[in-house]
Amino acid sequence: MLSPEEWQIVGLSLKVSAVAVALTLPLAFALAWVLARSRLPGKVLLDALVHLPLVVPPVVTGWLLLLAFGAQGPIGGWLDRAFGITVMFRWIGAALASAVMALPLMVRAIRLSLEAVDPRLEAAARTLGAGPWRAFASITLPLALPGVLAGLVLGFARSLGEFGATITFVSNVPGETQTLPLAIYAALQLPGGESTVARLAGISVLLSLCALVASEVLARRSGRGPHVL
Amino acid sequence: MSFDVDLTMRRGERTIAVAIASEARLVALFGPSGAGKTSVLDMIAGLLRPDTGRIAVGGEVLFDSAAGLDLPPERRSCGYVFQDLRLFPHRSVAKNLRYGLELAPPERRFMALDEAAEFLGIAHLLDRAPHSLSGGEAQRVAIGRALLAGPRFLLLDEPVSSLDRARREEILGLIARIRDELALPIVYVTHDERELERLGAEVVEIG
8 A cells, every 4th residue: 555655754744743733732722721711901912813824824934933943043043052953854843833833723622612611610619619720620621621632633633734834944854844745745746656646645635534523523522511421 | 607798899880888797597688680699699709809898707707808818719618509500510410519528628528428418308319410400409419519518608699599489498498407407607699588588587688
């Protein structure tokens, strides 16, 4: 079926996407919490900023990442000086690009699930002796969890399909940054690459379909209202 | 045990002001809908902050704006039965009952789970999910959850207003037993005079 190189591409794609959502989840959760619950004055602006990667051309996002994380960039320069790390042309850079692109989708899903949790239940937990953190962990989090997982899967699917920001930011390096979409693009440029394209495209569609179905199932569970345990 | 409450709070155009100084076992806040009765309970429970005033129950000060004292809800040992009950939808009846029980310091617990279930007549409901309960059953579970958290006093917000007459009598009987057998002081909110007579409450009018 797939050649060893093609399996390697699938493996790299899964690794990049998994690391991308793992990187994004804490930030996405924090942002979703602020947007769902706080009365921050600049909330509209924050909301717009979070959603920017959804509407800005991905190539622009990639270029901005390049400015920030390049050797001369403020973050890239610091990483290099402090730890001797560079993300340029590395798979971790591809994960970073995917993370940025997945952020808006994850924030949206988590925010909706947090907004669906009635704060009056937390108030009830407080009167029963729970501090704010325990009320959050025992009431809010379990009730929001299906939505959080749906956001995670959605972000994972988005990361698998990430192309524009990745190729701009970390280029198309086989074995390092060449994820599925980039490999398909590269194969398209080669004469006789059609069969490779077809196999990789098939895998892409299959993975995306699985992720979307999983996300939908989870979202429906969270939207059903009362949960049984 | 005594209630010593004196507070004011502005809500938009209106000002909620209430003074309760009572040794009675059962104090009723009585007044029309929208008078701010629930807000007063929320302030006693620590869920809403009064602008000024003082709240003391049984000599323990829970809030004092002059002294800058404001205990968080979890340190007020108050058993609050909300009008909308607020049973946790993702936990079974037994797990709802256990929520406050497990958080209560051992010396504050005065009932075991089985005892409370027996007292309230909900022993057969323990494995059920909250959304499968009838109004009267859910009301009993909510009362049980509050009792098991080892409260020093109870706040009951219109506990029978949504029930039919037979269930209403049952729950009112139960509240009378809590007052007498458990000797827990109660603040009771209602807009129905008949309940006040039935429970022999000391009445504080609001609004």
